Amino acid sequence: PSSHPPPAARTSFSRVLSSKRNLGILSVVGGSVTAGFLLHREHLSAGPSVRRLYPASAEYPDLRKHNNCMASNLTPTIYSKLCAKVTPNGYTLDMAIQTGVDNPGHPFIKTVGMVAGDEESYEVFADLLDPIIKERHNGYDPTTMKHPTDLDASKIHSGQFDAKYVLSSRVRTGRSIRGLSLPPACTRAERREVERVVVDALAGLKDDLNGKYYSLTQMTDEEQQQLIDDHFLFDKPVSPLLTCAGMARDWPDARGIWHNNEKTFLIWINEEDHTRVISMEKGGNMKRVFERFCKGLKEVERLIQEKGWEFMWNERLGYILTCPSNLGTGLRAGVHVKLPRLSKDPRFNKILDNLRLQKRGTGGVDTAAVGGTFDISNLDRLGQSEVQLVQTVVDGVNYLIECEKKLEKGQDIKVPPPLKQFK
Amino acid sequence: IKFGGFFFKNCHNDYKMKFSLDEEFPDLSLHNNHMAKVLTKEIYGKLRAKSTPSGFTVDDVIQTGVDNPGHPFIMTVGCVAGDEESYEAFKDLLDPIISDRHGGYKPTDKHKTDLNFENLKGGDDLDPNYVLSSRVRTGRSIKGFTLPPHNSRGERRAIQDLSIEALASLDGEFKGKYYPLDGMTDAEQEQLIADHFLFDKPVSPLLTCAGMARDWPDARGIWHNENKTFLVWVNEEDHLRVISMQKGGNMKEVFRRFCVGLQKIEEIFKKHNHGFMWNEHLGYILTCPSNLGTGLRGGVHVKLPKLSTHAKFEEILTRLRLQKRGTGGVDTASVGGVFDISNADRLGSSEVDQVQLVVDGVKLMVEMEKKLEKGESIDGMIPAQK
Numbered sequence: 002p003s004s005h006p007p008p009a010a011r012t013s014f015s016r017v018l019s020s021k022r023n024l025g026i027l028s029v030v031g032g033s034v035t036a037g038f039l040l041h042r043e044h045l046s047a048g049p050s051v052r053r054l055y056p057a058s059a060e061y062p063d064l065r066k067h068n069n070c071m072a073s074n075l076t077p078t079i080y081s082k083l084c085a086k087v088t089p090n091g092y093t094l095d096m097a098i099q100t101g102v103d104n105p106g107h108p109f110i111k112t113v114g115m116v117a118g119d120e121e122s123y124e125v126f127a128d129l130l131d132p133i134i135k136e137r138h139n140g141y142d143p144t145t146m147k148h149p150t151d152l153d154a155s156k157i158h159s160g161q162f163d164a165k166y167v168l169s170s171r172v173r174t175g176r177s178i179r180g181l182s183l184p185p186a187c188t189r190a191e192r193r194e195v196e197r198v199v200v201d202a203l204a205g206l207k208d209d210l211n212g213k214y215y216s217l218t219q220m221t222d223e224e225q226q227q228l229i230d231d232h233f234l235f236d237k238p239v240s241p242l243l244t245c246a247g248m249a250r251d252w253p254d255a256r257g258i259w260h261n262n263e264k265t266f267l268i269w270i271n272e273e274d275h276t277r278v279i280s281m282e283k284g285g286n287m288k289r290v291f292e293r294f295c296k297g298l299k300e301v302e303r304l305i306q307e308k309g310w311e312f313m314w315n316e317r318l319g320y321i322l323t324c325p326s327n328l329g330t331g332l333r334a335g336v337h338v339k340l341p342r343l344s345k346d347p348r349f350n351k352i353l354d355n356l357r358l359q360k361r362g363t364g365g366v367d368t369a370a371v372g373g374t375f376d377i378s379n380l381d382r383l384g385q386s387e388v389q390l391v392q393t394v395v396d397g398v399n400y401l402i403e404c405e406k407k408l409e410k411g412q413d414i415k416v417p418p419p420l421k422q423f424k
Numbered sequence: 425i426k427f428g429g430f431f432f433k434n435c436h437n438d439y440k441m442k443f444s445l446d447e448e449f450p451d452l453s454l455h456n457n458h459m460a461k462v463l464t465k466e467i468y469g470k471l472r473a474k475s476t477p478s479g480f481t482v483d484d485v486i487q488t489g490v491d492n493p494g495h496p497f498i499m500t501v502g503c504v505a506g507d508e509e510s511y512e513a514f515k516d517l518l519d520p521i522i523s524d525r526h527g528g529y530k531p532t533d534k535h536k537t538d539l540n541f542e543n544l545k546g547g548d549d550l551d552p553n554y555v556l557s558s559r560v561r562t563g564r565s566i567k568g569f570t571l572p573p574h575n576s577r578g579e580r581r582a583i584q585d586l587s588i589e590a591l592a593s594l595d596g597e598f599k600g601k602y603y604p605l606d607g608m609t610d611a612e613q614e615q616l617i618a619d620h621f622l623f624d625k626p627v628s629p630l631l632t633c634a635g636m637a638r639d640w641p642d643a644r645g646i647w648h649n650e651n652k653t654f655l656v657w658v659n660e661e662d663h664l665r666v667i668s669m670q671k672g673g674n675m676k677e678v679f680r681r682f683c684v685g686l687q688k689i690e691e692i693f694k695k696h697n698h699g700f701m702w703n704e705h706l707g708y709i710l711t712c713p714s715n716l717g718t719g720l721r722g723g724v725h726v727k728l729p730k731l732s733t734h735a736k737f738e739e740i741l742t743r744l745r746l747q748k749r750g751t752g753g754v755d756t757a758s759v760g761g762v763f764d765i766s767n768a769d770r771l772g773s774s775e776v777d778q779v780q781l782v783v784d785g786v787k788l789m790v791e792m793e794k795k796l797e798k799g800e801s802i803d804g805m806i807p808a809q810k
Binding site for chain 2: 055056059060061062063066087090091092096099102103150186188189190191193194218244245249250251252254397
């Protein structure tokens with residue numbers, strides 16, 4: 002890749018960041034060695050750089066009523082070690098854990114309780130993030146393991162479901178633009194640059210991916226209504242998990258939605274991540290959904306690379322996103338599927354567990370199922386590739402449909418043996 | 425200015441300075457608040473490199489106003505202070521906002537403080553058939569600590585510890601007890617709710633976007649005296665909110681207790697070398713610029729069913745320098761013709777001046793209500809602009 006972007010792309014921004022981009026490119030080639038290289042970037046200040054009037058013990062949060070991954074892993078020792086550290090962009094531990102301090106959690110749902118403000122957060126606060134990642138990703142050890150990336154959709158087999166059962170298929174992930182801070186920490190200028198870089202790249206998509214961008218600040222009333230009717234429009238976050246992490250600042254500045262003309266490929270800009278990428282269609286053709294997903298992602302990546310940008314990625318953690326729960330593939334592949342009989346069977350949850358699938362209501366996370374129709378998707382994000390996870394969903398959903406058919410005929414079903422987690 | 429022996433560098437702001445003014449300037453095209461009306465690129469450009477000694481920046485000041493465009497009818501302030509020094513470091517932005525909000529108050533004006541309750545005339549004879557309750561509140565910030573939008577857990581806890589110690593030394597009519605928000609029993613909580621004392625985690629985005637609800641409920645609490653007539657909130661929107669109140673119309677007594685209690689508390693904090701933030705230009709320094717000066721809201725719940733529907737009601741209030749609210753407080757509607765009537769001013773007049781306006785104004789309005797009950801006209805009673 003050229004180290005001198007073409008003149009048209011030379012905003013003051015790109016001049017500022019050109020050194021970062023070269024480092025970024027090195028990290029794709031050099032792997033984890035570059036992580037340390039990134040850490041030695043320009044020191045912004047000498048002397049006390051984080052406001053610390055009180056000792057760590059006086060600042061340590063009260064987590065006695067808390068039930069989230071951050072609270073389970075933030076010991077006073079780790080807090081004391083990390084509380085004076087700061088990333089090159091000025092992000093601190095207190096900022097990263099604020100959402101987990103402010104949201105003690107739910108007795109049943111264990112939230113993560115911490116976010117990253119930039120790519121470097123995952124290095125600077127590794128003493129806390131590594132155990133959280135291990136806990137959240139079912140034992141994936143970021144200090145020893147490598148994450149595989151595979152976006153070759155041709156490897157998927159049996160990826161077309163019985164449309165009598167599967168109403169719709171969808172694959173989503175996120176991507177972050179290297180060199181720009183993440184939504185909890187980004188400045189208005191950075192956020193606007195993310196929008197520019199991504200919208201610029203999307204304008205280069207052709208054929209079935211050709212589409213249009215709708216900025217939240219500038220869409221017309223008609224456009225807004227259409228986006229609502231299509232169920233594409235995202236709103237200002239109201240969940241305190243997100244607002245306490247600072248992700249809704251300056252709303253709706255530099256936020257928007259892009260989708261292709263066919264309404265099967267959709268990108269959210271500057272919501273919870275720099276980008277959220279969604280491929281979907283009605284019916285059960287998961288293979289085609291995933292093919293479009295991979296093609297679109299690779300095209301967008303190629304287009305941003307032409308301008309000297311790239312996605313945040315490393316071989317330890319895969320794709321870098323705001324929430325540690327979305328590391329690795331950041332991928333959730335799922336279907337809306339009718340399982341009225343199976344869902345009433347007492348073995349349903351065990352079957353899902355063994356297939357490494359999770360269920361949600363059809364309104365998404367935190368909703369209940371309606372009329373026996375469930376959102377079924379992969380549990381895992383990190384430690385397996387995109388192809389592996391989508392195949393898991395394909396195999397699993399096919400199995401669930403077989404169970405439903407058996408129950409329809411009055412036959413018994415079997416709980417499948419548990420899948421091996423890291424392949 | 426040094427702070428704890430160090431200058432605190434704001435790394436995040438240093439990083440931000442690499443981006444251009446145009447790229448960082450907020451989009452305020454849909455906004456209607458004092459900050460949006462005052463903030464130009466020029467002012468932003470002048471202030472964006474600055475940081476108070478504790479690390480508060482202009483972006484921190486304005487974030488709540490950027491995130492909350494405002495209401496077409498209600499003009500919010502749209503900015504907060506993070507520490508005492510904010511009012512100095514960001515003068516170029518805050519002085520014009522203060523002027524707009526406080527009736528043209530100039531950077532060279534001096535604010536008068538008068539907490540001598542004996543200077544209040546009358547106020548003990550408001551008709552209890554109309555005036556259901558009387559209340560005076562203010563806020564105080566403790567010197568040497570940063571304010572709720574900015575303070576760390578360690579600072580907030582130190583503020584709580586100091587406040588508990590100060591309040592525990594009060595006696596006589598001010599003898600009372602502290603209830604920490606995260607330590608009270610269920611029975612205590614229910615009693616505080618029944619007394620209408622308990623404050624909850626702020627839900628208003630005006631406050632949450634300014635960072636005032638961080639770490640809730642850590643180091644927050646409520647103190648009140650045994651008689652339940654003097655109440656202090658610790659670490660809500662300000663370091664301290666101080667409230668004196670009672671049923672009925674004896675505003676004189678409410679104000680006496682207010683002044684005496686405040687001064688006792690101030691003495692104790694001074695002994696600990698942490699007096700209240702105050703200067704002769706802005707009076708008492710609080711988080712929101714709207715509460716500078718006295719920070720005082722003195723008011724009554726008063727039945728004015730006829731007067732409140734009179735065509736000249738709003739005009740009368742304006743001339744009397746009073747404001748109305750529903751009985752649930754700011755942003756609520758009145759119920760059954762009962763209104764919360766209080767002083768509109770905070771800065772540029774003293775505590776005694778402001779409570780005097782309430783006392784005189786409410787007395788006049790009750791007389792007007794009585795006239796209207798008898799079917800008589802009140803045209804001859806409309807006051808001149810105070």
